[in-house]
Amino acid sequence: MARLTPSTSGGKSKPSTDSAAPTAEHRPRRRPQMKSKAAGKKKAAQAAHKKPKSGGFESLGLCEEVYRGVRHKGYRVPTPIQRKAMPLILAGLDVAAMARTGSGKTAAFLVPMLQRLRRRDPGAGIRALILSPTRDLATQTLKFTHQLGKFTDLKTGLIVGGGSMDSQFEVLADNPDIIIATPGRFVHILDMVDDLSLRSVEYVVFDEADSLFSLGFAEQLHKILHKLSDTRQTLLFSATMPQALAEFAKAGLRDPQVIRLDLDKKISPDLKLVFFTLRQEEKLAALLYLVRERISSEEQTMIFVSTKYHVEFLSILFREEGLAASLSYGAMDQEARTEHIAKFRARRTMLLIVTDVAARGLDIPLLDNVVNWDFPAKPKLFVHRVGRVARQGRTGTAYTFVTSEDMPFLLDLHLFLSKPLRPAPTEEELLKDMDGINLKIDQSLANGETVYGRFPQTIIDLCSDGVKELTTGSITPGLDYRSDVERTVLSPCCVELRLMMPCRLDAAVLDLVDDETSGMQAQKTRYHWMKNKFVKLNNGDRVTASGKIKTETSAKLKASKDIYKKWQQKSHRAISSGGKDGNFEEGGTYMPGNTFCLSSCSYIFYFDLRSTFTKFIAVHQYVTPSDP
Numbered sequence: 299m300a301r302l303t304p305s306t307s308g309g310k311s312k313p314s315t316d317s318a319a320p321t322a323e324h325r326p327r328r329r330p331q332m333k334s335k336a337a338g339k340k341k342a343a344q345a346a347h348k349k350p351k352s353g354g355f356e357s358l359g360l361c362e363e364v365y366r367g368v369r370h371k372g373y374r375v376p377t378p379i380q381r382k383a384m385p386l387i388l389a390g391l392d393v394a395a396m397a398r399t400g401s402g403k404t405a406a407f408l409v410p411m412l413q414r415l416r417r418r419d420p421g422a423g424i425r426a427l428i429l430s431p432t433r434d435l436a437t438q439t440l441k442f443t444h445q446l447g448k449f450t451d452l453k454t455g456l457i458v459g460g461g462s463m464d465s466q467f468e469v470l471a472d473n474p475d476i477i478i479a480t481p482g483r484f485v486h487i488l489d490m491v492d493d494l495s496l497r498s499v500e501y502v503v504f505d506e507a508d509s510l511f512s513l514g515f516a517e518q519l520h521k522i523l524h525k526l527s528d529t530r531q532t533l534l535f536s537a538t539m540p541q542a543l544a545e546f547a548k549a550g551l552r553d554p555q556v557i558r559l560d561l562d563k564k565i566s567p568d569l570k571l572v573f574f575t576l577r578q579e580e581k582l583a584a585l586l587y588l589v590r591e592r593i594s595s596e597e598q599t600m601i602f603v604s605t606k607y608h609v610e611f612l613s614i615l616f617r618e619e620g621l622a623a624s625l626s627y628g629a630m631d632q633e634a635r636t637e638h639i640a641k642f643r644a645r646r647t648m649l650l651i652v653t654d655v656a657a658r659g660l661d662i663p664l665l666d667n668v669v670n671w672d673f674p675a676k677p678k679l680f681v682h683r684v685g686r687v688a689r690q691g692r693t694g695t696a697y698t699f700v701t702s703e704d705m706p707f708l709l710d711l712h713l714f715l716s717k718p719l720r721p722a723p724t725e726e727e728l729l730k731d732m733d734g735i736n737l738k739i740d741q742s743l744a745n746g747e748t749v750y751g752r753f754p755q756t757i758i759d760l761c762s763d764g765v766k767e768l769t770t771g772s773i774t775p776g777l778d779y780r781s782d783v784e785r786t787v788l789s790p791c792c793v794e795l796r797l798m799m800p801c802r803l804d805a806a807v808l809d810l811v812d813d814e815t816s817g818m819q820a821q822k823t824r825y826h827w828m829k830n831k832f833v834k835l836n837n838g839d840r841v842t843a844s845g846k847i848k849t850e851t852s853a854k855l856k857a858s859k860d861i862y863k864k865w866q867q868k869s870h871r872a873i874s875s876g877g878k879d880g881n882f883e884e885g886g887t888y889m890p891g892n893t894f895c896l897s898s899c900s901y902i903f904y905f906d907l908r909s910t911f912t913k914f915i916a917v918h919q920y921v922t923p924s925d926p
């Protein structure tokens with residue numbers, strides 16, 4: 299019986315020289331190129347019938363226009379949150395999804411939205427509504443929608459505060475299929491346009507949901523929700539957990555599918571955390587040193603400060619120093635704000651100074667660093683700020699300034715992150731074994747640990763002199779000092795410190811961090827932050843993707859506020875009592891040259907933070923920035 303010759307692999311066999319009749323056994327072999335062509339065809343046919351790779355964009359059954367948009371945007375493989383959320387959303391379910399900053403949440407709700415709407419329908423009214431807490435985030439989502447929806451003919455309108463009302467009425471007159479809006483302005487428009495119905499909306503997204511619900515938009519959201527049809531699909535996306543599950547009810551979700559990813563990791567593993575301890579009055583000098591000497595001029599850096607006055611003041615200082623910076627803060631004219639951010643995105647400026655209005659959602663893919671000029675008061679805010687870097691597989695660094703007043707918050711942060719604290723080595727130790735110590739630091743950083751240290755004091759002193767000259771010396775064109783303002787007050791270097799009592803904060807607050815005591819041990823134990831409480835994890839316990847704790851023995855773990863309280867009592871009370879009734883060591887132990895940040899501030903200078911700050915702000919209102 300004729301036997302078919304098994305084909306040789308790779309089509310590399312030589313052509314046969316056999317001249318016998320072409321039997322099955324002695325069939326002349328095809329020329330290699332012929333074979334590869336046929337094989338190519340076969341492969342293509344196979345591919346056409348092949349089941350799409352599960353979990354890929356191909357398996358979602360997207361229409362051609364939407365799939366092309368995804369490919370055009372450069373997305374090849376869905377991120378974990380996209381893989382989890384998109385099939386559920388495409389199935390029409392309500393979803394509450396929480397995943398780390400920079401994990402690709404925007405496309406997770408945009409792609410199913412485009413798939414659902416598909417084609418423009420000018421007669422149908424608004425069919426999808428995306429609510430964002432900030433103008434910048436809404437503008438960015440609009441850009442993503444245009445990019446992903448490039449091959450659809452859907453029309454999208456943007457309604458945000460700061461834009462002209464007339465142009466936004468025009469947007470609505472165009473009958474867009476999709477509206478991306480900030481709640482305040484959207485409600486304003488709803489109030490003014492009588493016949494604007496939201497009953498046609500079938501797809502609603504609350505982006506950065508916890509921020510929407512906590513930023514005082516409750517009334518506006520309530521109004522919007524009231525106008526929506528009950529049959530709509532509702533989606534809630536956030537990087538941090540809403541304060542209470544009751545928020546879901548507020549958003550009108552029906553049997554929501556809850557997805558929680560990566561929440562135990564909270565911050566990207568590709569993010570390096572660097573903390574510097576310093577005195578309040580050294581911050582300007584430290585910042586200049588950082589952006590000039592430590593950060594390469596090729597890197598882009600976002601600097602977070604707490605008020606618009608700080609933004610303006612720093613921008614003037616940078617300009618005086620020949621450094622160009624972009625700015626963004628809430629009260630800034632919208633056009634100028636968009637222009638400044640666009641300039642930064644285009645890398646025409648390498649520094650962006652912002653208030654927290656920019657902390658949420660802003661995606662600057664090539665960002666390298668974040669600087670926290672002010673320590674964020676809440677760990678969640680820290681997570682959002684530093685979440686601007688190390689996105690989508692890129693690495694990045696977050697530099698944070700820590701004054702003695704910030705230390706309790708720093709400890710809170712580490713409990714929240716479940717990250718151990720490591721003291722930096724002392725100067726003495728460094729001098730003894732520079733290489734060994736540096737190696738240890740590198741190893742710690744590579745292990746994802748945080749090492750705290752100080753800027754070299756000599757350098758800070760040098761920079762401080764320069765800054766002092768700039769802010770108190772001859773009148774510079776950018777700084778317009780009024781005669782009635784005491785010049786010395788202009789400089790934070792010269793803020794008057796009211797020494798109340800020399801004491802060692804570290805003794806009171808930081809015994810928990812001491813290597814030898816239970817504090818460090820306590821920290822080494824991992825804690826999981828659950829429902830505003832810490833749950834202690836023992837060996838073998840793990841946190842699942844949905845945020846539940848699995849123990850080896852299946853025992854239920856009880857959340858406790860004790861550990862948090864313990865830290866609070868020891869740290870916060872110490873601060874608020876101004877050293878009067880804490881268990882401080884009077885006089886303290888002065889340890890010159892110790893670079894261990896947490897004991898480096900050998901004496902704490904208590905000063906009336908509020909009055910200094912008010913003064914600082916009041917003074918800066920006299921500063922006229924010549925840059926918008």
Ligand SMILES: Nc1ncnc2c1ncn2[C@@H]1O[C@H](COP(=O)(O)OP(=O)(O)OP(=O)(O)O)[C@@H](O)[C@H]1O
Pocket residue numbers: 372373374375376377380397398399400401402403404405536537658659660661663685686689690
């Ligand atoms: N599947 C994908 N493949 C490659 N890149 C992606 C993918 N999905 C999203 N990205 C990119 O990842 C970056 C972060 O995405 P996005 O801004 O949606 O994150 P996020 O989770 O909404 O972050 P935040 O919580 O900060 O708002 C963006 O630059 C986006 O274009």
